[in-house]
Amino acid sequence: MPIYEYECTGCRARTQVLIMARDEEEDLHCAACGAKSLKRIISRVAYHVSEGERLSNYDPGSRKDDSFYKDSRNIGLHARKRAAQMGVDLGKGFEEKLEKLRTDPGSVIRDSE
Numbered sequence: 644m645p646i647y648e649y650e651c652t653g654c655r656a657r658t659q660v661l662i663m664a665r666d667e668e669e670d671l672h673c674a675a676c677g678a679k680s681l682k683r684i685i686s687r688v689a690y691h692v693s694e695g696e697r698l699s700n701y702d703p704g705s706r707k708d709d710s711f712y713k714d715s716r717n718i719g720l721h722a723r724k725r726a727a728q729m730g731v732d733l734g735k736g737f738e739e740k741l742e743k744l745r746t747d748p749g750s751v752i753r754d755s756e
Contacts, residue, residue, distance in 0.1 A: 649681040657684070698723055718744045 650657050656675035672679045719741040726733045
């Protein structure tokens with residue numbers, strides 16, 4: 644039961660539709676203008692990047708945008724990258740603290756009070 648995205652060839656409005664059976668596509672019409680001239684388009688996709696891939700692709704010297712700093716998964720990425728480059732094992736304690744920071748960044752402030 645895929646969700647398809649369609650674009651009206653008349654007014655260019657886009658809509659997403661859950662298709663339960665193939666013949667349901669025949670009855671589709673544009674919600675904005677009512678035209679039956681819809682074409683299926685390729686929607687944006689998301690994919691999973693493993694932690695190892697994130698670490699190998701991380702470039703400490705590259706410029707980062709705001710979204711990088713808002714993503715808690717990036718906490719400790721620089722330290723892990725440098726440790727890997729230097730061949731240093733940061734240990735289980737570091738990984739545990741890092742995971743705590745990633746899941747609850749506010750814990751640093753609460754734990755220090």
